[in-house]
Amino acid sequence: MRVVSFCHYLQGPVCSQFLADMGAEVIKIEPLKGAFERHWSGGNSYVEGVSAFSLAVNRNKRSLALDLKHPEGLAIAQALxxxxxxxxxxxxxxxxxxxxxxxxxxxxxNPAIIYASASGLGSSGPASRRPGQDLLMQARSGLVAVTGGGDQGPSVVGAAVVDQHGASLLAMGILGAYVKKLQTGEGTRIETSLFEAAIDLQVEALTKYYASPNRQQLLERGRHVGSWYHDAPYGLYDLQDARIVLSMNDPVRLAEALDSDALRELQGIDRYLERDRYSEEVARVLAPWRFADLAARFDAHAIWHERVQDYEALRQDPQALHNGTFETIDVHGKPATLVRHPLRYDGRTPAVRRMPLVPGADSRAVLDALGYSRQRQQQLIDQGVVAAPEADGPPSP
Structure with missing residues (x-):
C-alpha cells in the first residue's frame, strides 16, 4: 500500500503511523518548515530539539517537505x-x-484512489467550519459531562482519546477500502470526524442512556462512583498510601474480603439506585488500609481492582515490561521513549524502521524515485519549492 499523507496534529498522523507500522509506504508531505507537531510539544517535551509530539506520531514514514502553493511543488505531489x-x-x-x-x-x-479525510465535525453541515480539536469534541459529544462526578462536577479526560480513537477508525476504514480495491480495482471516498469518533467512543453509554427511564437524573452521582450506569462499588477510592479503582464486584465477596459487617448489612440493597450510599460506605471501610495489605486480601478473594498508577510507575510496570510496550530510540545521541505499535503479528510487534527527525528528511530519496536529478533537486531547494537536509553525496547526473 502506498499512502500520500497530508496530515498534521494527531488524528491523521497517528492513522498513517498505524499503516506505516504495518508495512505501508507512507510519504508525509509537510510544509517547508514542518508540520504543526514539529513546532509544539506540550510540557516543553523535546529531545535534542526534536518535538516529542512529532516522535510520537511519525515513525516509519518518509518526510517530503514541499511548498504546495508553488506549481512545481504541486506537480511533485500530483506525481506521487x-x-x-x-x-x-x-x-x-x-x-x-x-x-x-x-x-x-x-x-x-488516479480514478482508483482511496481518498480518506478526517475533519473536526464533518465536511458539511451547520458546524463544519467550527474548530475541531480533541478537548472541544470531548465537550460537544457529552464525554466531559459523564466523566467525573460528585462535588468536583464534570471532568476532562487526561489524554487526547478522541484523536487516538479517530485515528484508529480511519485506519480501519482505509484497510477495508484497500481490501475492496484489491478485489475490484475501485477506489473509495472515506470521511470521518473527531465529533463522530468522540460519539463512537461512547457507544455503550449512549445506547444505555437513551434506553433508560428517568435519564435526566442518571448522571448525578457521588464522587466515588466511576460511571453513571454501573452498580457501586464501581469507581475510585482512597487508601492510606494509594488510590485504587474497584470494578464490578460481588458485594458478598467484597464484604468477606474486607471482613466488614457494615458492608454485609448493605449487600442486599440495590447498588445502582443506592450507589452513593454503598460507595460511601466502601470508601469509609477502605480508608485505613494500605495497598500492599489490601491487594493480598483482594487477590485471595478474586476482587477486581487496580492501583491508580502514574506515568512513572507505568514505565516500570512488570506487565508493560513483559509486553515490550515501550521502546527507546536514539535522537541525536539522546534517548527518547516511544509507545510501540499496540498489536502483534505472528508474535511480533512492528519495529521502528525509520524516524524523520527533520522536515524533508527524505525529500531527496523521494525525488530520486520520481526521476529528478540531484542537480534539479538542488534547484528546487534553492527556489524554496522543496526543503531537505544537506545533500548526502554529490549530485547525480
Missing amino acids: IRDADVVLENYRPGVLDRLGLGYEAVKAL
Missing part, C-alpha cells in the same frame, strides 16, 4: 498521487480543494 493507493488528509474542509488536491481533482489523476 498518480502511483498511490491512498491519499490521507486531516485539514479543515476545503483546504486541499483550494490547493488543487481535493477529492475530485485527485480522482481525476
Whole structure:
C-alpha cells in the first residue's frame, strides 16, 4: 500500500503511523518548515530539539517537505498521487480543494484512489467550519459531562482519546477500502470526524442512556462512583498510601474480603439506585488500609481492582515490561521513549524502521524515485519549492 499523507496534529498522523507500522509506504508531505507537531510539544517535551509530539506520531514514514502553493511543488505531489493507493488528509474542509488536491481533482489523476479525510465535525453541515480539536469534541459529544462526578462536577479526560480513537477508525476504514480495491480495482471516498469518533467512543453509554427511564437524573452521582450506569462499588477510592479503582464486584465477596459487617448489612440493597450510599460506605471501610495489605486480601478473594498508577510507575510496570510496550530510540545521541505499535503479528510487534527527525528528511530519496536529478533537486531547494537536509553525496547526473 502506498499512502500520500497530508496530515498534521494527531488524528491523521497517528492513522498513517498505524499503516506505516504495518508495512505501508507512507510519504508525509509537510510544509517547508514542518508540520504543526514539529513546532509544539506540550510540557516543553523535546529531545535534542526534536518535538516529542512529532516522535510520537511519525515513525516509519518518509518526510517530503514541499511548498504546495508553488506549481512545481504541486506537480511533485500530483506525481506521487498518480502511483498511490491512498491519499490521507486531516485539514479543515476545503483546504486541499483550494490547493488543487481535493477529492475530485485527485480522482481525476488516479480514478482508483482511496481518498480518506478526517475533519473536526464533518465536511458539511451547520458546524463544519467550527474548530475541531480533541478537548472541544470531548465537550460537544457529552464525554466531559459523564466523566467525573460528585462535588468536583464534570471532568476532562487526561489524554487526547478522541484523536487516538479517530485515528484508529480511519485506519480501519482505509484497510477495508484497500481490501475492496484489491478485489475490484475501485477506489473509495472515506470521511470521518473527531465529533463522530468522540460519539463512537461512547457507544455503550449512549445506547444505555437513551434506553433508560428517568435519564435526566442518571448522571448525578457521588464522587466515588466511576460511571453513571454501573452498580457501586464501581469507581475510585482512597487508601492510606494509594488510590485504587474497584470494578464490578460481588458485594458478598467484597464484604468477606474486607471482613466488614457494615458492608454485609448493605449487600442486599440495590447498588445502582443506592450507589452513593454503598460507595460511601466502601470508601469509609477502605480508608485505613494500605495497598500492599489490601491487594493480598483482594487477590485471595478474586476482587477486581487496580492501583491508580502514574506515568512513572507505568514505565516500570512488570506487565508493560513483559509486553515490550515501550521502546527507546536514539535522537541525536539522546534517548527518547516511544509507545510501540499496540498489536502483534505472528508474535511480533512492528519495529521502528525509520524516524524523520527533520522536515524533508527524505525529500531527496523521494525525488530520486520520481526521476529528478540531484542537480534539479538542488534547484528546487534553492527556489524554496522543496526543503531537505544537506545533500548526502554529490549530485547525480
